Amino acid sequence: MYWKKEDINKYVQAKEYIDTIIIPLIPFQLSQDNDLEKNAFQSEVLTVFSGEIERELTGRVMLIPTYTYLKSADKESEAARLNGWVEDAEKQPFNHTFFVTFDSSWKKHEQALNGTLLWLPGLQTGDLHSKEMHAIIRDQVEQISELVRSYWH
Amino acid sequence: MSEKKQQVSRRQFLNYTLTGVGGFMAAGLLVSPLRMAIDPVLKESSAGDLANVSLAVEDITTEPTRVDWKIDQIDGWYESQVNKSAWVFKDENDEIQAFSPVCKHLGCVVSWEGSEDYPNEFYCPCHDGRYYKDGTNVPGTPPLAPLDVFEKEVRDGMLFLGEAKPKGEA
Numbered sequence: 344m345y346w347k348k349e350d351i352n353k354y355v356q357a358k359e360y361i362d363t364i365i366i367p368l369i370p371f372q373l374s375q376d377n378d379l380e381k382n383a384f385q386s387e388v389l390t391v392f393s394g395e396i397e398r399e400l401t402g403r404v405m406l407i408p409t410y411t412y413l414k415s416a417d418k419e420s421e422a423a424r425l426n427g428w429v430e431d432a433e434k435q436p437f438n439h440t441f442f443v444t445f446d447s448s449w450k451k452h453e454q455a456l457n458g459t460l461l462w463l464p465g466l467q468t469g470d471l472h473s474k475e476m477h478a479i480i481r482d483q484v485e486q487i488s489e490l491v492r493s494y495w496h
Numbered sequence: 497m498s499e500k501k502q503q504v505s506r507r508q509f510l511n512y513t514l515t516g517v518g519g520f521m522a523a524g525l526l527v528s529p530l531r532m533a534i535d536p537v538l539k540e541s542s543a544g545d546l547a548n549v550s551l552a553v554e555d556i557t558t559e560p561t562r563v564d565w566k567i568d569q570i571d572g573w574y575e576s577q578v579n580k581s582a583w584v585f586k587d588e589n590d591e592i593q594a595f596s597p598v599c600k601h602l603g604c605v606v607s608w609e610g611s612e613d614y615p616n617e618f619y620c621p622c623h624d625g626r627y628y629k630d631g632t633n634v635p636g637t638p639p640l641a642p643l644d645v646f647e648k649e650v651r652d653g654m655l656f657l658g659e660a661k662p663k664g665e666a
């Protein structure tokens with residue numbers, strides 16, 4: 344389910360079946376010339392990627408709007424804000440929270456996050472629309488959705 | 497004098513105009529049979545088009561296999577490439593079956609033998625929805641309808657798939 348009217352209407356009628364939220368974490372910073380291209384590319388990939396996971400598990404998962412932050416921002420205070428989102432969602436209730444990101448700096452702050460961090464390594468650059476990229480994403484989506492499912496049992 | 501002249505010219509003007517309109521209508525009459533002849537052709541190349549899913553018919557076995565392909569879709573504001581998937585196999589009558597993987601409960605993607613506990617069935621991981629091999633939902637599991645069935649066609653030995661429709665309508 345996405346944060347859009349059509350899906351939310353479905354959600355409201357089937358709340359008891361939808362117990363998992365996924366929050367993509369995407370850094371953004373125009374002042375870091377060297378990383379601009381990489382960050383933009385990873386942002387695109389992660390957006391496609393989260394969309395594919397959503398498609399796979401749509402009946403049980405709500406994809407939360409992307410959490411965007413400055414790459415250089417202090418992660419502890421970002422984590423505190425994020426936990427505010429999670430707390431609000433948990434009132435619904437949602438029982439499982441996953442954060443997906445390419446940004447490895449979250450790894451050190453995993454403990455501060457109220458949920459499971461799924462850090463995906465790699466993918467510096469490439470062609471998002473190529474066959475190879477499609478295969479890589481498909482493969483990762485399968486593995487990640489399996490991981491998410493393992494939390495349901 | 498000048499008034500009469502004007503009236504004439506006004507009538508003439510109207511005449512010309514009406515002829516013009518008549519001409520248009522006549523042209524319309526001429527065009528419509530042409531349109532009728534062309535229309536079905538136009539339709540076939542736009543909506544409801546079947547896509548080549550890059551699977552040779554001879555490679556299809558009795559074991560359901562997942563195929564993925566892409567189509568261009570214009571959906572309101574967005575024009576985008578949409579990923580499509582199907583479970584394809586030959587049934588006991590050697591007929592090709594192509595099922596939509598979208599669970600009829602809340603839409604998760606189902607897998608053939610997706611659970612070790614339920615061999616020979618399609619399985620939905622979200623709420624343990626199940627379907628028999630012919631796509632029929634297993635009673636007592638959340639889905640209330642069989643898996644949708646793709647429109648299909650075989651051209652030059654390749655499988656082409658169109659839209660998924662509720663079973664019995666495709």
Ligand code: FES
Nearest residue numbers: 402599602620625
């Ligand atoms: S979405 Fe398949 S069983 Fe609920």
